[in-house]
Amino acid sequence: QKEVEQNSGPLSVPEGAIASLNCTYSDRGSQSFFWYRQYSGKSPELIMSIYSNGDKEDGRFTAQLNKASQYVSLLIRDSQPSDSATYLCAVNTDYGGSQGNLIFGKGTKLSVKP
Amino acid sequence: EPEVTQTPSHQVTQMGQEVILRCVPISNHLYFYWYRQILGQKVEFLVSFYNNEISEKSEIFDDQFSVERPDGSNFTLKIRSTKLEDSAMYFCASSGGRLQSNEKLFFGSGTQLSVL
Numbered sequence: 001q002k003e004v005e006q007n008s009g010p011l012s013v014p015e016g017a018i019a020s021l022n023c024t025y026s027d028r029g030s031q032s033f034f035w036y037r038q039y040s041g042k043s044p045e046l047i048m049s050i051y052s053n054g055d056k057e058d059g060r061f062t063a064q065l066n067k068a069s070q071y072v073s074l075l076i077r078d079s080q081p082s083d084s085a086t087y088l089c090a091v092n093t094d095y096g097g098s099q100g101n102l103i104f105g106k107g108t109k110l111s112v113k114p
Numbered sequence: 115e116p117e118v119t120q121t122p123s124h125q126v127t128q129m130g131q132e133v134i135l136r137c138v139p140i141s142n143h144l145y146f147y148w149y150r151q152i153l154g155q156k157v158e159f160l161v162s163f164y165n166n167e168i169s170e171k172s173e174i175f176d177d178q179f180s181v182e183r184p185d186g187s188n189f190t191l192k193i194r195s196t197k198l199e200d201s202a203m204y205f206c207a208s209s210g211g212r213l214q215s216n217e218k219l220f221f222g223s224g225t226q227l228s229v230l
Contacts, residue, residue: 031214032213032214032216034218034219036221042223042224043205043221043222043223043224044157044205044221045221046218046219046220049216049218051216088157090157090219092213092214099145099162099164099169099170099212099213100162100212100213100214101147101159101162101170101213102159102213102219103159104156104157104158105156106155106156107156
């Protein structure tokens with residue numbers, strides 16, 4: 001059973017702080033990793049993708065991937081109250097000739113306090 | 115910005131009734147998906163679809179479920195005889211290519227299905 005694990009939180013940080021969100025996955029062959037943001041009652045919104053070991057930065061967001069440890073993280077710098085949402089880690093666990101699909105973690109709820 | 119469109123946003127039905135959830139994927143995308151999310155739980159994969167065929171389906175996607183691309187723009191999910199446990203938010207998604215080719219998956223706004 002392919003699994004993606006996240007701490008459900010809630011993770012509470014003050015406005016302006018760095019929020020650190022973590023994710024582990026079970027399938028060592030996974031190749032593509034994604035972070036989605038989901039506001040309550042809304043659909044997942046893609047915020048970052050990462051495919052290679054190391055860091056990838058996009059604005060206030062940095063995704064980090066360590067395939068040897070099967071670990072993905074998301075850092076949000078200068079956190080804003082509008083960042084308050086559930087952050088979903090998703091892993092593409094199909095490879096080879098198939099279309100692929102994403103396996104999601106349950107998400108970490110982030111609360112940014114003004 | 116192109117987006118995946120889903121209708122209706124809410125659907126209420128009686129147990130045992132058939133429902134059809136509709137989706138218009140992003141226009142130049144060729145790979146389509148249905149996911150669902152029961153309240154408070156994970157987003158779960160149901161089915162993927164390409165070139166008018168199912169590519170992969172999960173254990174959830176049993177004989178009560180079917181998908182169809184009836185024309186060049188729509189992609190539908192049919193549940194033949196709904197059960198109480200089918201109550202969930204159903205998300206359609208599309209991508210421009212195979213996900214292992216570093217393509218990205220974009221979600222529609224969802225259809226909240228309530229089975230009474």
